[in-house]
Amino acid sequence: MNAQNRVEGSLRDQEKNPVAYANVILLAEDSTSVIKGVVSEENGDFLLENIEDGKYVIKVSFIGFEDYLKALEVDGNTKLKNFQLKYSSDALDEVTINARKPKITREVDRIVFDVENSNLSSGNTWDVLRKAPGVIDNQGNLMVRNSAVQVYLNGNKIHLSASELKTLLESYSAENIKAIEIITNPPAKYDAEGGAILNITTSKAISAGYKGSLEGNYTQAIYPKFQLGTSHYFQGEKLDVFANYSFSPKKQYKNDDSYINFMRNGQLYSRWDTDFTRETNSQAHNANAILDYQISENSKLNFSVNANFTPNTEFDNSVRTEMKDSQRQLDSILLTDSEVFTDQDNIALNLGYDTNFENGANLSVKTHYTKFQQDREQYVNSNYYDPSGNLLNSIDFNTDATQNIDIFTGQIDYTTTLGGSALETGAKFSGIESDSQIDYMDADEIQGNLYVNLSDHFIYSENIYALYTSLSHDWEKWSGKLGLRGEYTDRRGESLVLDQVINREYFQLFPTAYLQYRAADDHSFTLDYSRRIQRPRYESLNPFRYFLNETNYNAGNPNLIASISNNFNLNYTLKNSYFFDFYYRDNGKTPENLVFQDNQNLTLRTVSQNLINSKSYGVDIFHSRSITNWWYAQMFTSLFHEENTFQALESGNVEVTRDVEGIQAYVYNIFTLSQDGTWEGNMFAQHLSNYLVGSYKMEPMTTVSVGVRKTLWNNRAVLTLDFNDIFNSTNTRLTSDYLNQSNSYFSFIENRNVKIGFKYNFGNFRLDDNERTINEAERDRLNP
Numbered sequence: 001m002n003a004q005n006r007v008e009g010s011l012r013d014q015e016k017n018p019v020a021y022a023n024v025i026l027l028a029e030d031s032t033s034v035i036k037g038v039v040s041e042e043n044g045d046f047l048l049e050n051i052e053d054g055k056y057v058i059k060v061s062f063i064g065f066e067d068y069l070k071a072l073e074v075d076g077n078t079k080l081k082n083f084q085l086k087y088s089s090d091a092l093d094e095v096t097i098n099a100r101k102p103k104i105t106r107e108v109d110r111i112v113f114d115v116e117n118s119n120l121s122s123g124n125t126w127d128v129l130r131k132a133p134g135v136i137d138n139q140g141n142l143m144v145r146n147s148a149v150q151v152y153l154n155g156n157k158i159h160l161s162a163s164e165l166k167t168l169l170e171s172y173s174a175e176n177i178k179a180i181e182i183i184t185n186p187p188a189k190y191d192a193e194g195g196a197i198l199n200i201t202t203s204k205a206i207s208a209g210y211k212g213s214l215e216g217n218y219t220q221a222i223y224p225k226f227q228l229g230t231s232h233y234f235q236g237e238k239l240d241v242f243a244n245y246s247f248s249p250k251k252q253y254k255n256d257d258s259y260i261n262f263m264r265n266g267q268l269y270s271r272w273d274t275d276f277t278r279e280t281n282s283q284a285h286n287a288n289a290i291l292d293y294q295i296s297e298n299s300k301l302n303f304s305v306n307a308n309f310t311p312n313t314e315f316d317n318s319v320r321t322e323m324k325d326s327q328r329q330l331d332s333i334l335l336t337d338s339e340v341f342t343d344q345d346n347i348a349l350n351l352g353y354d355t356n357f358e359n360g361a362n363l364s365v366k367t368h369y370t371k372f373q374q375d376r377e378q379y380v381n382s383n384y385y386d387p388s389g390n391l392l393n394s395i396d397f398n399t400d401a402t403q404n405i406d407i408f409t410g411q412i413d414y415t416t417t418l419g420g421s422a423l424e425t426g427a428k429f430s431g432i433e434s435d436s437q438i439d440y441m442d443a444d445e446i447q448g449n450l451y452v453n454l455s456d457h458f459i460y461s462e463n464i465y466a467l468y469t470s471l472s473h474d475w476e477k478w479s480g481k482l483g484l485r486g487e488y489t490d491r492r493g494e495s496l497v498l499d500q501v502i503n504r505e506y507f508q509l510f511p512t513a514y515l516q517y518r519a520a521d522d523h524s525f526t527l528d529y530s531r532r533i534q535r536p537r538y539e540s541l542n543p544f545r546y547f548l549n550e551t552n553y554n555a556g557n558p559n560l561i562a563s564i565s566n567n568f569n570l571n572y573t574l575k576n577s578y579f580f581d582f583y584y585r586d587n588g589k590t591p592e593n594l595v596f597q598d599n600q601n602l603t604l605r606t607v608s609q610n611l612i613n614s615k616s617y618g619v620d621i622f623h624s625r626s627i628t629n630w631w632y633a634q635m636f637t638s639l640f641h642e643e644n645t646f647q648a649l650e651s652g653n654v655e656v657t658r659d660v661e662g663i664q665a666y667v668y669n670i671f672t673l674s675q676d677g678t679w680e681g682n683m684f685a686q687h688l689s690n691y692l693v694g695s696y697k698m699e700p701m702t703t704v705s706v707g708v709r710k711t712l713w714n715n716r717a718v719l720t721l722d723f724n725d726i727f728n729s730t731n732t733r734l735t736s737d738y739l740n741q742s743n744s745y746f747s748f749i750e751n752r753n754v755k756i757g758f759k760y761n762f763g764n765f766r767l768d769d770n771e772r773t774i775n776e777a778e779r780d781r782l783n784p
Contacts, residue, residue, distance in 0.1 A: 149196045177201070262599045533564055687700070
């Protein structure tokens with residue numbers, strides 16, 4: 001009898017990553033008959049058993065890769081070397097795009113979420129960011145570990161407000177994305193300000209030509225919304241040009257159901273129940289243009305402009321407050337109608353030069369200028385009625401506010417090798433000038449000390465000088481990186497009406513350290529640390545008051561100071577598929593918007609204030625895998641503790657600590673619904689038990705969304721249909737309940753909606769492009 005043997009091996013792609021669920025077929029020597037076939041495991045391994053001695057041909061096939069054929073002679077148990085599969089030459093065909101699954105790699109200072117030519121490539125950039133490991137979409141705000149993230153594109157920061165950022169990224173196709181880098185502790189090269197970074201890296205152009213696209217989407221929520229956009233890209237011998245424009249007219253609805261229990265001497269004095277409704281009409285125009293010019297083989301010049309225009313935005317607010325006595329009997333009714341009209345322009349210009357030297361070193365020089373302008377008019381009318389509907393009192397006032405901000409930055413970076421180590425060093429200057437003014441008119445009827453000196457003119461300037469250096473080295477099993485950044489800050493704030501000037505100068509060092517140990521192919525450990533700073537936003541420094549009505553207002557604070565945080569993280573990675581992150585953050589005196597009720601004057605105010613202390617710790621667990629060759633899933637869970645300690649301004653200025661233990665969890669599924677890969681479905685479910693928002697505790701929220709995508713005409717067009725928040729359970733209640741504070745609100749926005757989208761590609765649409773933008777680190781503080 002012939003011997004019965006085992007044939008085993010492993011499949012890898014061109015980046016040496018495992019290829020799961022590929023077909024491995026053992027053929028007879030003449031390749032005409034099949035002897036045995038198996039499917040590779042999650043780690044790429046395969047095993048053929050009960051194979052007789054003899055000569056064979058082994059064939060490996062998987063959608064998105066070229067077929068692999070190898071002659072094989074079996075004489076006893078046979079262990080083959082790793083098979084490296086090559087991507088198919090038709091790698092941009094839609095079947096390939098749907099077949100390849102996202103890949104996740106842990107590097108010494110970041111997690112890399114590789115989505116190029118994957119299931120996610122047919123969506124938009126915003127959707128890809130929402131699916132990145134550990135990222136939570138909280139009502140349009142991207143968060144990592146309960147903190148807002150900074151979004152970069154090819155290492156350069158995108159500095160827009162949350163709504164502007166979402167509109168911009170929704171107009172960027174994910175076809176151009178190579179990977180998302182999740183950097184929880186950013187290295188010294190990045191600005192010391194802010195929290196985690198999501199860096200989007202784009203694919204590089206591969207051939208000359210032109211491509212373009214037209215796309216649009218329609219969303220039906222309470223009110224209909226739509227977006228139209230077009231992108232054009234041309235690559236010549238030396239000149240690359242990219243241009244993008246999107247138009248997003250929206251009518252949005254928001255409703256807050258809130259209450260305040262005003263307390264005196266430990267007893268309920270008055271109960272106010274408020275129903276607030278806001279309708280917003282806006283028309284956002286976003287335009288981008290990027291020019292790259294190849295000066296020589298090693299040098300390149302680039303210029304870009306980003307313009308965001310939002311003219312004639314109208315906020316129509318309606319507030320009904322029922323004021324009740326201690327027995328909860330109706331005492332009076334306050335009806336407030338207000339209109340706010342806003343014009344906002346945000347223009348950014350960038351010029352950069354990049355050159356490579358013969359010794360492998362690189363020099364990069366960037367300059368940036370931002371012009372931000374906002375004009376806001378407000379008209380407020382309040383009427384008080386008794387329970388029978390008789391008018392008791394009426395108050396009217398108007399405001400006219402302007403804000404002008406100019407930002408200039410210059411940065412130089414140099415990278416080289418030093419004794420087998422990678423060395424980075426550089427310098428940066430940032431200069432900011434802000435001029436804000438608010439005028440109150442017809443406000444004579446507003447009485448009391450709370451409303452004196454309402455009009456103001458606030459001038460703010462800030463200069464930041466930074467130097468940094470970092471050194472990294474790789475050994476056989478170890479990788480390490482050390483960095484140090486120093487920043488000197490000189491800021492000045494002046495209130496012309498209050499005749500108040502505040503100057504602050506300070507110098508801070510920001511060390512970073514990373515150490516990674518690869519115990520084996522399937523096991524690695526990473527330990528990292530960073531020291532960061534959080535500077536107040538420009539608008540938070542303005543001592544202005546913005547009124548919803550005369551009993552409810554927001555106030556800035558020119559006395560805010562920057563806060564220092566220390567961040568520690570320990571990661572264990574198993575099989576490059578299971579990620580366990582244990583973290584601890586001491587956030588220090590973080591600037592925060594806190595809400596206080598004044599039980600004597602019966603008002604509610606939102607105040608910008610430094611916390612006394614803030615800290616958080618927890619563990620994040622992430623896993624992704626192909627369940628079958630048509631089902632891919634990502635799973636994320638975070639167990640955490642959060643606490644904020646602050647001075648309770650309306651509770652005798654005592655220290656109060658608010659803390660929560662909670663869990664965040666989501667699962668994202670992609671289903672290939674047809675054999676040719678042109679039909680695809682997805683399902684996303686997320687649960688957040690609770691977390692802190694300043695002094696508020698948030699109740700649990702759950703989101704479930706499903707969608708389907710169909711590609712048409714050999715990938716010329718894509719049709720999408722999404723049902724978001726199908727159970728209408730994303731909106732939730734926030735409550736502040738401590739000492740003599742008892743208030744709460746439930747904020748309802750249009751999370752549940754149906755969205756249909758269509759995109760058509762023309763020209764040589766299979767080109768990759770290198771679209772990017774270059775903005776500087778200070779623009780994220782333009783808006784609160």
